[in-house]
Amino acid sequence: MSTSASEDSWIYSTFGDDPDLGELVEMFVDEMEQRIASFQNAFEQGDLNTLGTLAHQLKGAAGSYGFNQLTPAAFDLEQSARSRSSAEAIEASLDRLTQLCQRTRAGAPDNA
Amino acid sequence: MVSSSSRKAKILLIDDDPAMVRLLTKFVERAFGDRTLIESLTDPREARARLNESVVDILITDLEMPGISGLELLRSAKRRNAFTQVLFITGQSSQDALLDALELGATDYLLKPVEHDGFLELIEQALLRHQRWRVALSETWREPVANVKDFL
Numbered sequence: 001m002s003t004s005a006s007e008d009s010w011i012y013s014t015f016g017d018d019p020d021l022g023e024l025v026e027m028f029v030d031e032m033e034q035r036i037a038s039f040q041n042a043f044e045q046g047d048l049n050t051l052g053t054l055a056h057q058l059k060g061a062a063g064s065y066g067f068n069q070l071t072p073a074a075f076d077l078e079q080s081a082r083s084r085s086s087a088e089a090i091e092a093s094l095d096r097l098t099q100l101c102q103r104t105r106a107g108a109p110d111n112a
Numbered sequence: 113m114v115s116s117s118s119r120k121a122k123i124l125l126i127d128d129d130p131a132m133v134r135l136l137t138k139f140v141e142r143a144f145g146d147r148t149l150i151e152s153l154t155d156p157r158e159a160r161a162r163l164n165e166s167v168v169d170i171l172i173t174d175l176e177m178p179g180i181s182g183l184e185l186l187r188s189a190k191r192r193n194a195f196t197q198v199l200f201i202t203g204q205s206s207q208d209a210l211l212d213a214l215e216l217g218a219t220d221y222l223l224k225p226v227e228h229d230g231f232l233e234l235i236e237q238a239l240l241r242h243q244r245w246r247v248a249l250s251e252t253w254r255e256p257v258a259n260v261k262d263f264l
Contacts, residue, residue, distance in 0.1 A: 059224070
């Protein structure tokens with residue numbers, strides 16, 4: 001987790017306070033570190049097909065879970081990986097997405 | 113007719129992302145739990161095997177998955193049961209494949225990220241359409257029996 005992010009910069013799901021869905025949002029957030037590790041591993045292995053697939057998955061899942069801020073960054077990484085952009089460009093996209101992922105939180109701003 | 117129309121609709125939901133499967137399954141169970149039985153899978157190969165061995169009323173599937181695409185699942189479902197309603201959930205990058213899906217008999221589609229109300233509306237429409245097919249086929253099947261009874 002990033003140590004520089006303040007509470008003001010946390011990203012919450014639009015339905016994080018839904019009593020029925022809160023547990024699912026929490027699981028989604030808990031699994032974010034695992035997703036980031038998978039991204040990083042695929043990038044380090046030079047496996048751009050897997051990186052593109054993982055970014056594609058997160059692009060669809062993040063917005064569906066109410067974390068709409070992540071969608072454009074995941075799309076950017078997916079496109080970078082699938083179009084075989086330079087390693088620097090892909091890494092920059094990956095860093096942007098990783099930072100956003102690390103700011104996700106379960107719950108809502110007033111009850112988290 | 114009552115017994116055929118009151119049977120719970122069987123839904124098979126497939127997405128290779130477990131988080132998506134959990135969320136969409138919850139949406140369906142919460143809104144339609146009294147009318148549907150849902151089975152959810154993340155492995156499209158397992159889904160194809162399931163479709164080959166049993167009938168589902170509504171198939172909800174991601175279009176773009178590793179190994180087996182949603183189009184293959186559509187073909188399997190339609191081979192088994194021509195009036196299975198097939199709904200695709202897909203990202204923007206798969207829109208070309210959507211044209212193939214519609215030509216092969218897909219009922220409808222929804223773009224990811226999935227919007228809750230739009231998703232439920234799609235399921236509701238599929239349930240209504242499935243129900244109409246069931247009633248129509250049930251009545252067609254029963255008609256000769258009714259005619260026989262007229263002569264009794």
